[in-house]
Amino acid sequence: MKYRPEIDGLRSVAVLPVILFHAGFSLFSGGYVGVDVFFVISGYLITSILINERENGTYSLLGFYERRARRILPALFFVLICTIPFAWRWIPPDPFEDYARSLSYAAMFISNIHFLEKSSYFDVGAEFRPLLHTWSLAVEEQYYLLFPLVLWALGQFMRTKFLIVFLILSALSLALAEWGWRNYPTENFFFSPSRLWELLAGSICAALLFNRAQMRSELGALLGLGLILYSIVFFDGSLPFPSVYTVVPVLGTALIILFAAKGTMVARFLSLGPMVAVGLISYSAYLWHQPLFVFARIRSVSEPSLWLMSSLAVASLLLAWFSWRFVETPFRRRDWFPERRPLLLASVAGIVVFAGFGTWGDVTKGLPFRVEEREPGLMTTWREQLYETRQRDICKDKQAIVEGRLCAVYDPEAPAARIALLGDSHAQSILAAFDQVSQDHDVTVLRGVRAACPPLLGVYLSSGGAESLICSNIAHHLANQAVVQGVETVFIASRWSLYASGDYSGEEDEFALTQTAGVRVSSEEERRANFEAGLEKTVAFYREAGIRVILIAQVPQQWVLPENVLLQAILQGLTPEQAREKFKASYIKRAQHDALVAYADSVLARMAQQEGVELLSLTDFFVEGDSYAWFLGDTVLYRDSDHLSTRGAIAVGPLVSAGYGRR
Numbered sequence: 001m002k003y004r005p006e007i008d009g010l011r012s013v014a015v016l017p018v019i020l021f022h023a024g025f026s027l028f029s030g031g032y033v034g035v036d037v038f039f040v041i042s043g044y045l046i047t048s049i050l051i052n053e054r055e056n057g058t059y060s061l062l063g064f065y066e067r068r069a070r071r072i073l074p075a076l077f078f079v080l081i082c083t084i085p086f087a088w089r090w091i092p093p094d095p096f097e098d099y100a101r102s103l104s105y106a107a108m109f110i111s112n113i114h115f116l117e118k119s120s121y122f123d124v125g126a127e128f129r130p131l132l133h134t135w136s137l138a139v140e141e142q143y144y145l146l147f148p149l150v151l152w153a154l155g156q157f158m159r160t161k162f163l164i165v166f167l168i169l170s171a172l173s174l175a176l177a178e179w180g181w182r183n184y185p186t187e188n189f190f191f192s193p194s195r196l197w198e199l200l201a202g203s204i205c206a207a208l209l210f211n212r213a214q215m216r217s218e219l220g221a222l223l224g225l226g227l228i229l230y231s232i233v234f235f236d237g238s239l240p241f242p243s244v245y246t247v248v249p250v251l252g253t254a255l256i257i258l259f260a261a262k263g264t265m266v267a268r269f270l271s272l273g274p275m276v277a278v279g280l281i282s283y284s285a286y287l288w289h290q291p292l293f294v295f296a297r298i299r300s301v302s303e304p305s306l307w308l309m310s311s312l313a314v315a316s317l318l319l320a321w322f323s324w325r326f327v328e329t330p331f332r333r334r335d336w337f338p339e340r341r342p343l344l345l346a347s348v349a350g351i352v353v354f355a356g357f358g359t360w361g362d363v364t365k366g367l368p369f370r371v372e373e374r375e376p377g378l379m380t381t382w383r384e385q386l387y388e389t390r391q392r393d394i395c396k397d398k399q400a401i402v403e404g405r406l407c408a409v410y411d412p413e414a415p416a417a418r419i420a421l422l423g424d425s426h427a428q429s430i431l432a433a434f435d436q437v438s439q440d441h442d443v444t445v446l447r448g449v450r451a452a453c454p455p456l457l458g459v460y461l462s463s464g465g466a467e468s469l470i471c472s473n474i475a476h477h478l479a480n481q482a483v484v485q486g487v488e489t490v491f492i493a494s495r496w497s498l499y500a501s502g503d504y505s506g507e508e509d510e511f512a513l514t515q516t517a518g519v520r521v522s523s524e525e526e527r528r529a530n531f532e533a534g535l536e537k538t539v540a541f542y543r544e545a546g547i548r549v550i551l552i553a554q555v556p557q558q559w560v561l562p563e564n565v566l567l568q569a570i571l572q573g574l575t576p577e578q579a580r581e582k583f584k585a586s587y588i589k590r591a592q593h594d595a596l597v598a599y600a601d602s603v604l605a606r607m608a609q610q611e612g613v614e615l616l617s618l619t620d621f622f623v624e625g626d627s628y629a630w631f632l633g634d635t636v637l638y639r640d641s642d643h644l645s646t647r648g649a650i651a652v653g654p655l656v657s658a659g660y661g662r663r
Contacts, residue, residue, distance in 0.1 A: 008279030009270025014038045015282040017232045019289045023309040030235025033249040035136045040253040043202025066340050069347045074331045079287040092567030093366030100361025106134040107354030109141035116190035133290040142192045162207040173197035181240035205257045216261035224255025284320035378576045385636040388646045404474040406481045410438035410445040417488040418444045425451040427493040429643035436653030448478040454499050456534035463510035464519035483545045493552040496600035500531040539611045549613040556593045556628035557642040560586045587627035616659040
């Protein structure tokens with residue numbers, strides 16, 4: 001196959017936006033489409049090589065996989081090895097478990113399955129996963145595993161036959177991607193069959209160009225480059241991917257492959273020395289950039305400056321040159337492991353070693369001995385506060401919890417009234433605050449909690465299924481019990497923003513609300529309207545029953561998991577004073593959280609103004625400068641990113657008691 005320098009230049013157009021996107025440059029909000037460009041290039045090159053070998057009688061399946069091993073494994077293994085000591089030193093057990101599993105799956109080229117099961121590419125946690133980017137390698141390798149079999153089944157090259165098959169497979173794959181993002185958006189992103197059409201776009205280009213002179217069109221090539229650049233600048237994480245939107249960068253890449261003949265403006269641009277040089281090291285650059293960025297974020301907790309991320313972007317290119325020169329090239333030139341058998345045996349051995357280490361980290365829940373072996377001290381005491389529980393905070397009738405009934409938690413001998421705390425897991429996390437209410441006002445406190453269920457009447461979770469029906473039934477059941485049992489006041493606590501608008505990532509669509517049971521996909525306007533309708537129905541029910549209603553605004557949602565920050569401080573050997581500074585740097589900025597809850601809070605406030613209910617906000621308690629704190633004095637206020645710890649709930653107890661005392 002004739003060498004085309006513009007293809008290497010096109011690789012640089014693919015890899016640089018990916019790096020800048022992950023570095024946090026807003027101008028490259030669609031930089032992730034560089035992966036799609038890579039897919040098309042890979043499909044074109046592999047198909048061209050395989051068809052050529054089949055036609056020349058030199059095709060060998062073992063030879064094909066040997067070349068893949070020489071091209072892919074050395075640099076991948078080198079980068080994986082380099083991530084281990086940093087992960088060991090800096091990543092706490094819980095995220096280390098995820099890292100270890102991803103390491104194991106990356107070595108076996110199935111990491112897309114791990115990330116398909118565990119996360120979204122655009123969520124908060126994505127910025128703290130060193131091997132997230134290996135999902136695309138897994139997709140490509142799965143393609144390489146199956147595609148030679150497709151070519152074998154097709155037999156001798158016939159352009160029309162090959163194009164028809166490729167087009168049919170592409171159409172089916174794109175249709176699956178369209179269905180997937182509407183029904184399983186997170187899984188769809190990492191799902192190989194939803195990506196197959198992108199690689200097949202390259203295969204279609206290969207079939208069109210095989211044994212033909214390179215097609216030439218200035219307009220076609222310029223249009224192709226324009227489509228890619230448009231995607232890089234104007235796309236963002238809110239677009240469903242892969243989907244018909246993905247056609248834009250895929251078509252752009254195909255147009256360049258087809259029409260950027262030597263001498264065209266696009267070919268001359270892509271063939272410039274710097275473009276080709278970056279293209280040659282693009283694979284290693286892709287491997288290096290994500291671990292560098294992630295470890296920088298882990299080490300600094302708060303988002304590193306763009307200056308630092310820019311420096312790391314440059315560092316990824318320097319490291320890429322090193323691994324290309326001293327790792328990739330010797331293997332590809334057969335300087336090392338010149339024979340096929342030793343190479344393949346070494347490849348299998350490497351996969352087994354990485355898979356074994358990753359499995360060890362996975363089954364041991366993140367190798368917790370890395371932390372537990374260290375000498376206990378003040379930070380260990382802080383860590384223990386995260387999951388402290390008190391016997392007095394547990395329902396006396398445990399069967400009531402199972403059945404979703406109201407049950408007494410704090411029950412004085414001669415109570416003056418009965419009040420109820422209703423809600424999802426946020427209500428449970430603030431329950432300990434009501435011990436203070438019970439003592440100050442001599443009231444029985446009833447608990448009516450169901451985790452991950454909105455405490456609203458007349459609405460359902462859009463995820464549908466049995467759980468959605470259970471949530472709705474429990475909300476109605478608890479409301480009726482409150483009336484029957486003579487409850488004087490209900491406090492309703494919930495993670496309101498989750499149901500009203502989503503998470504920091506803008507996702508969590510399964511927690512959107514609908515007014516009819518069953519799976520639904522709602523627009524933002526519909527989601528908000530359903531949230532308001534549910535809250536209005538709930539307030540109206542209790543008010544008509546003569547029950548006082550106090551809505552508790554959700555506590556500030558943190559960006560980090562306090563336990564992870566604590567464990568990082570322990571792993572890094574920080575003093576308590578240094579740890580406090582690290583904690584402070586990790587607090588969520590007030591502006592960021594306030595933006596998240598702005599809409600939900602506005603609805604709660606309107607309910608308070610128009611419907612005769614009261615709104616209790618605890619937000620000011622957590623204010624520290626321009627942030628909301630999760631640590632106060634020597635008290636860990638949160639047990640995770642959005643639930644209060646027992647001590648945190650006790651700390652806000654006086655505020656809750658004062659809120660009840662106001663009439």
